[in-house]
Amino acid sequence: MTTSQAATIVEVGPRDGFQSIAQQIPTARKIDFIQRLYDCGIRRVEATAFVSETAVPQLADAAEVMAAAEALPGMDAQVLVPNLRHAERALAAGSKHLAFVLSASEKHNRSNVRRAPFESVEEYARIVDLLPQGTALRLNVATAFDCPYDGAMEPDTTFALLDALIDIKPDAEICPCDTTGRVTPDRVGALLSQAIRRYPQVKSWAYHGHDTYGLGLANVLAAWQAGVRTIDAAFAGLGGCPFAPGATGNVSTEDVVWMFEAMNVSTGIDIAALVPVACDGASIPGGVAGGRVRDALNPAKPCEDATS
Amino acid sequence: MTTSQAATIVEVGPRDGFQSIAQQIPTARKIDFIQRLYDCGIRRVEATAFVSETAVPQLADAAEVMAAAEALPGMDAQVLVPNLRHAERALAAGSKHLAFVLSASEKHNRSNVRRAPFESVEEYARIVDLLPQGTALRLNVATAFDCPYDGAMEPDTTFALLDALIDIKPDAEICPCDTTGRVTPDRVGALLSQAIRRYPQVKSWAYHGHDTYGLGLANVLAAWQAGVRTIDAAFAGLGGCPFAPGATGNVSTEDVVWMFEAMNVSTGIDIAALVPVACDGASIPGGVAGGRVRDALNPAKPCEDATS
Numbered sequence: 001m002t003t004s005q006a007a008t009i010v011e012v013g014p015r016d017g018f019q020s021i022a023q024q025i026p027t028a029r030k031i032d033f034i035q036r037l038y039d040c041g042i043r044r045v046e047a048t049a050f051v052s053e054t055a056v057p058q059l060a061d062a063a064e065v066m067a068a069a070e071a072l073p074g075m076d077a078q079v080l081v082p083n084l085r086h087a088e089r090a091l092a093a094g095s096k097h098l099a100f101v102l103s104a105s106e107k108h109n110r111s112n113v114r115r116a117p118f119e120s121v122e123e124y125a126r127i128v129d130l131l132p133q134g135t136a137l138r139l140n141v142a143t144a145f146d147c148p149y150d151g152a153m154e155p156d157t158t159f160a161l162l163d164a165l166i167d168i169k170p171d172a173e174i175c176p177c178d179t180t181g182r183v184t185p186d187r188v189g190a191l192l193s194q195a196i197r198r199y200p201q202v203k204s205w206a207y208h209g210h211d212t213y214g215l216g217l218a219n220v221l222a223a224w225q226a227g228v229r230t231i232d233a234a235f236a237g238l239g240g241c242p243f244a245p246g247a248t249g250n251v252s253t254e255d256v257v258w259m260f261e262a263m264n265v266s267t268g269i270d271i272a273a274l275v276p277v278a279c280d281g282a283s284i285p286g287g288v289a290g291g292r293v294r295d296a297l298n299p300a301k302p303c304e305d306a307t308s
Numbered sequence: 309m310t311t312s313q314a315a316t317i318v319e320v321g322p323r324d325g326f327q328s329i330a331q332q333i334p335t336a337r338k339i340d341f342i343q344r345l346y347d348c349g350i351r352r353v354e355a356t357a358f359v360s361e362t363a364v365p366q367l368a369d370a371a372e373v374m375a376a377a378e379a380l381p382g383m384d385a386q387v388l389v390p391n392l393r394h395a396e397r398a399l400a401a402g403s404k405h406l407a408f409v410l411s412a413s414e415k416h417n418r419s420n421v422r423r424a425p426f427e428s429v430e431e432y433a434r435i436v437d438l439l440p441q442g443t444a445l446r447l448n449v450a451t452a453f454d455c456p457y458d459g460a461m462e463p464d465t466t467f468a469l470l471d472a473l474i475d476i477k478p479d480a481e482i483c484p485c486d487t488t489g490r491v492t493p494d495r496v497g498a499l500l501s502q503a504i505r506r507y508p509q510v511k512s513w514a515y516h517g518h519d520t521y522g523l524g525l526a527n528v529l530a531a532w533q534a535g536v537r538t539i540d541a542a543f544a545g546l547g548g549c550p551f552a553p554g555a556t557g558n559v560s561t562e563d564v565v566w567m568f569e570a571m572n573v574s575t576g577i578d579i580a581a582l583v584p585v586a587c588d589g590a591s592i593p594g595g596v597a598g599g600r601v602r603d604a605l606n607p608a609k610p611c612e613d614a615t616s
Binding site: 184213221292293 | 489490492493494519520521522523524525526529556560563566567570571598599600601603604
């Protein structure tokens with residue numbers, strides 16, 4: 001590998017991490033974390049989600065957090081939306097980058113948004129119709145590999161959904177997600193390689209994975225080797241479910257950055273600056289932290305972990 | 309991948325894990341752990357080391373632990389030895405499988421055994437001359453990829469040492485070790501692929517890695533993809549250094565078994581039976597545990613971790 005290679009990290013801690021924390025994080029603290037992550041070199045963030053405030057009270061401050069993230073020069077701040085109504089809210093609040101999510105698994109999609117996956121495809125088309133000129137779009141395909149209810153997904157099921165989705169907006173960034181953390185690198189590599197060949201019209205692929213079974217980095221690497229250059233990660237490995245002890249979160253940003261930089265793949269992120277931010281992230285009350293690099297680079301004083 | 313593939317796990321917790329724990333573990337408890345690991349299907353173990361009792365008082369009971377491991381039907385129990393004198397002790401105690409260790413890095417080898425690496429090659433030859441018919445030999449090449457003092461090792465340095473070592477006993481099992489946990493999967497794959505091509509006379513290759521930076525499984529997978537079929541791992545991910553907080557241990561046996569089985573690579577090990585043993589391993593006073601699968605498969609009641 002040469003030093004000219006680069007990976008883009010999308011920091012999803014402020015959305016996927018924070019939403020898993022039951023105790024309310026003050027809005028100012030969320031904004032401060034985003035500022036500090038920016039100061040480490042992070043230039044893409046999933047800043048929040050526009051979702052039901054009843055279902056996810058933690059993200060009721062979405063508009064304020066999004067505005068603060070967008071105010072950072074050069075920061076690309078995407079916000080998650082599960083349906084048309086919340087997409088409208090996000091656009092009304094000034095979003096320049098929506099991330100729509102649906103699930104490849106019928107059971108998981110019904111559980112999340114009470115729709116069949118192909119009904120969510122129609123919803124996606126309605127959102128695309130609504131987008132003002134210049135609004136960027138990420139498409140997150142949850143349970144693309146594995147479903148918490150049904151186990152391993154047939155690739156054909158995922159491809160049937162992508163067949164319908166991709167031509168609605170070929171310049172959307174497509175992100176197959178390992179929602180459960182149970183996929184293995186062979187399957188990540190196989191599905192993503194096949195997808196990249198099957199949909200040459202897609203210009204940007206991303207990968208989103210969890211580290212529940214310790215395969216977080218191995219799966220990220222498999223995605224990279226398949227040709228994916230945009231990787232989701234959460235500082236401090238946040239993202240575990242507070243209602244399911246032992247469930248663990250997103251692959252940690254500091255681990256992903258450390259791996260890529262050690263392989264001479266540039267991320268633009270200063271790992272030394274990131275470690276103290278990740279340590280503070282790991283100490284958010286109610287959070288479930290993960291990842292190894294934070295403690296490995298901080299041996300004299302291991303981070304306090306909210307799970308300990 | 310087909311289900312006919314198989315990986316052999318060498319459980320190194322009783323040596324590499326226990327030696328890192330300052331508080332003495334009762335001999336009966338060590339033997340009980342080995343019995344329970346055997347009951348999960350483990351058939352290779354690095355049961356202990358014959359080393360200076362002054363330097364490593366934890367392993368002063370080597371002969372007794374080794375005898376108990378060897379008494380288990382079908383268990384292949386290797387014991388680590390750093391020099392001729394301790395090899396003689398191990399053989400006198402009845403060892404049927406020695407594991408000699410030397411370091412590719414001059415500084416690390418001098419720090420460990422006060423010899424240059426090529427002086428350890430001569431010591432290795434003397435041990436080979438001493439072996440009774442039928443005694444198996446593993447050769448562990450520590451710092452084959454990375455040295456705690458000098459950083460990344462030049463592959464040529466490691467190959468120069470292997471050139472000298474391998475023809476002394478071509479039927480020894482060769483195990484390049486990532487001692488620091490800092491190697492990345494690209495370098496694991498490159499060195500092992502090259503070694504397998506360079507030394508066709510070697511029948512068995514093994515890989516030994518640590519998970520300090522979260523790359524444990526990714527590196528094991530890279531070794532597997534390079535053609536290595538024997539993997540060292542420690543239950544509960546034991547192996548951190550009690551004198552260096554934040555340093556973390558071997559890749560955990562339960563994580564490796566979970567990964568391989570999920571990829572349809574048979575290990576012969578019952579993961580459901582292994583998890584409670586790993587939980588007990590993680591609770592050894594003074595131990596530093598690692599790995600994710602133990603808690604992921606035990607969500608209702610996360611393991612108590614001695615590091616918490």
